[in-house]
Amino acid sequence: DDESLIVDWESSTDPLNPRNWSTAKRLGAILQVTAIAVVVCSAGAIDAAVMPQAAEDLGVSEVVETLATGVFLVGFGTGGLIAAPFSELFGRNAVYLASLPVFSLWTMGAALAPNIGAQLVFRFLAAFSATAPLTCVGGTISDLYDSLDKTWVFPLFAIPGFGAPALGLVIGSYIGPNTSWRWTEWSMLIATGIVMALVFMCMPETFGPLLLQWK
Structure with a gap:
């Protein structure tokens, strides 16, 4: 007969289970995914603050330039449909x-x-790829906290994340009159680089089935 090997947590207090990690380690992971959300959501709105400058530089009307924000939102919506299952795989x-x-x-x-x-085209593709980390955040929070604790942890992510478009407008309004509109994109690139380095160095894997597979 074939033998099956079942791998599971040692107990309800297994330290390898992300829900049993220290408070500091779990909150550190939440802050990192929040930083991702703030950067990509700020990028969605930052162009709206420099619309006149961009329209003049590219030789189009401001109405046409509004598409730069519109296609970003379309990219967000379509990317989420495809990216959602990846974190479970x-x-x-x-x-x-x-x-x-x-x-x-x-x-x-x-x-x-x-x-x-x-x-x-580039704004659409940026939004399409930016959706992927956002679709994982709910899973990361569920990995780290039970149903009761999620009720107070989720706002730590949601409030900065949903407020990020307003932050993007503020940043864009400051950058636009002082430099080229292109610096709104460069500033988002720099911010993404900082967050990306943080995630590469510090973000722990939280997906239980994968951790058990490594075990």
Whole structure:
């Protein structure tokens, strides 16, 4: 007869179980995924603050330039449909670490865009790839906290994440009059690089089945 080997947590207090990690370690993971959300959500709105400058530089009307924000939202919506299952197959960190560099590349493309067509394509692709880490956040929180604790932990992510578009507008309003509109994209690229380095160095894998597989 074939023998089956069942791998599970040693007990309800197994220190390898993410829900049994120290408070500091779990909150550190939450703060890192919150930083991801703040950066990518700020990027979605930051262009709206420099619309007149971008429209003039690219030789289009401000109405056409609003598409730079519109296609970002479309990219958010469509990317989520495809990216959602990946973290259940490959783990949370695989999605974070794969999507952030891709998001950075498309953001760089938007900063260097020579015309409106290129800008819109790169903005869409940036949003499409930025959706991937956002779809994992709920899973990461569930990995770390039970149903009761999630009620107070989730706002720690949601309030900064949902407030990030307003932050993007503030940053863009400051950058626009003082430099080129392209620096809104460069600033998001720099911020993404900082967050990406933090995640690469400090973010622990939280997906239970993958941790058990490693075990």
